[in-house]
Amino acid sequence: MAELNQAQLLELVNTKQIAAGNPRARALTQRIVTDLFKTIDEMDVTPDEFWKAMDWLSRLGQSGQVGLITAGLGFDRLIDIRMDEADQKAGRAAGTPRAIEGPLFVAGAPTTQWETRVDEGEPKGEIFVMEGQVLDTDGQPVANAMMDVWHANEVGGYSHFFPGMKPYELRRRIETDAQGHYRFRSFLPPGYGIPPNSPTSELFEALGRHGKRPAHIHFLVVAPGLRTLTTQINIPGDTYIDDDFAFATRDGLIVELEKNVAPTGYESLGITAPFTRSRFNFVMQKALNEDETSPAARMARVTAQA
Numbered sequence: 001m002a003e004l005n006q007a008q009l010l011e012l013v014n015t016k017q018i019a020a021g022n023p024r025a026r027a028l029t030q031r032i033v034t035d036l037f038k039t040i041d042e043m044d045v046t047p048d049e050f051w052k053a054m055d056w057l058s059r060l061g062q063s064g065q066v067g068l069i070t071a072g073l074g075f076d077r078l079i080d081i082r083m084d085e086a087d088q089k090a091g092r093a094a095g096t097p098r099a100i101e102g103p104l105f106v107a108g109a110p111t112t113q114w115e116t117r118v119d120e121g122e123p124k125g126e127i128f129v130m131e132g133q134v135l136d137t138d139g140q141p142v143a144n145a146m147m148d149v150w151h152a153n154e155v156g157g158y159s160h161f162f163p164g165m166k167p168y169e170l171r172r173r174i175e176t177d178a179q180g181h182y183r184f185r186s187f188l189p190p191g192y193g194i195p196p197n198s199p200t201s202e203l204f205e206a207l208g209r210h211g212k213r214p215a216h217i218h219f220l221v222v223a224p225g226l227r228t229l230t231t232q233i234n235i236p237g238d239t240y241i242d243d244d245f246a247f248a249t250r251d252g253l254i255v256e257l258e259k260n261v262a263p264t265g266y267e268s269l270g271i272t273a274p275f276t277r278s279r280f281n282f283v284m285q286k287a288l289n290e291d292e293t294s295p296a297a298r299m300a301r302v303t304a305q306a
């Protein structure tokens with residue numbers, strides 16, 4: 001092959017073709033490769049730096065932590081911001097704000113109608129009940145909405161990812177009643193921290209950043225004819241509430257806590273003493289098409305399209 005300068009090499013990389021391929025994949029790859037060539041040249045990246053980065057990427061993939069890096073570098077929130085902007089332009093910004101799904105959703109959690117114990121009957125920490133209704137943007141109750149709830153354990157671990165936890169521990173699915181009601185008992189979870197001694201922590205240490213998320217609970221709500229709502233609520237008072245490593249907290253999602261609520265009416269959740277409660281309604285937009293009602297979480301959506 002002829003000698004090449006940088007520009008000639010880039011031109012070859014970006015134009016080689018024996019078939020049409022996927023035009024979108026070609027355009028995106030060309031753009032990213034062009035930007036990386038430029039970065040390497042302008043930042044004078046050394047061979048050792050380049051191969052160290054490639055080794056890190058390989059280890060990141062093996063560790064299953066790609067979703068932590070996308071969150072920590074702001075990509076998950078960026079996608080939400082872009083969807084919010086599109087909603088505003090289309091005049092359909094309404095309902096409960098969306099918040100990032102995060103990489104730790106697991107489909108198939110045990111389902112019950114109206115109420116459940118997310119904590120599986122093992123009292124830990126401060127007893128917490130969250131309750132309310134699922135409504136549409138006209139204020140109508142949504143019957144039979146399916147709500148996935150998941151949160152971290154008392155040391156910030158998620159089942160299926162954190163060693164020693166039972167399958168579907170702290171993961172439940174609730175089907176709303178005829179008036180759209182849901183309620184569940186659990187405990188107030190602590191915040192989350194990225195795993196130490198991992199590819200993710202290596203990068204965040206190199207960036208001089210912490211890897212902490214404030215206490216939160218995840219939700220994925222689906223109902224026929226309504227746009228799937230992926231969101232999180234935050235527990236007020238957390239040190240990191242305005243300094244989330246995933247940039248995911250939002251004003252409309254910080255719940256209010258009522259302390260010392262009388263236990264009457266909560267016996268079916270095993271509550272016999274005053275407890276902490278939060279009332280929160282989830283408001284869902286109308287779906288514009290079938291795709292928006294898709295119950296699939298993000299990885300299932302991606303693989304279904306492949």
Ligand SMILES: [Fe+2]
Nearest residue numbers: 102192216218
């Ligand atoms: Fe989380």
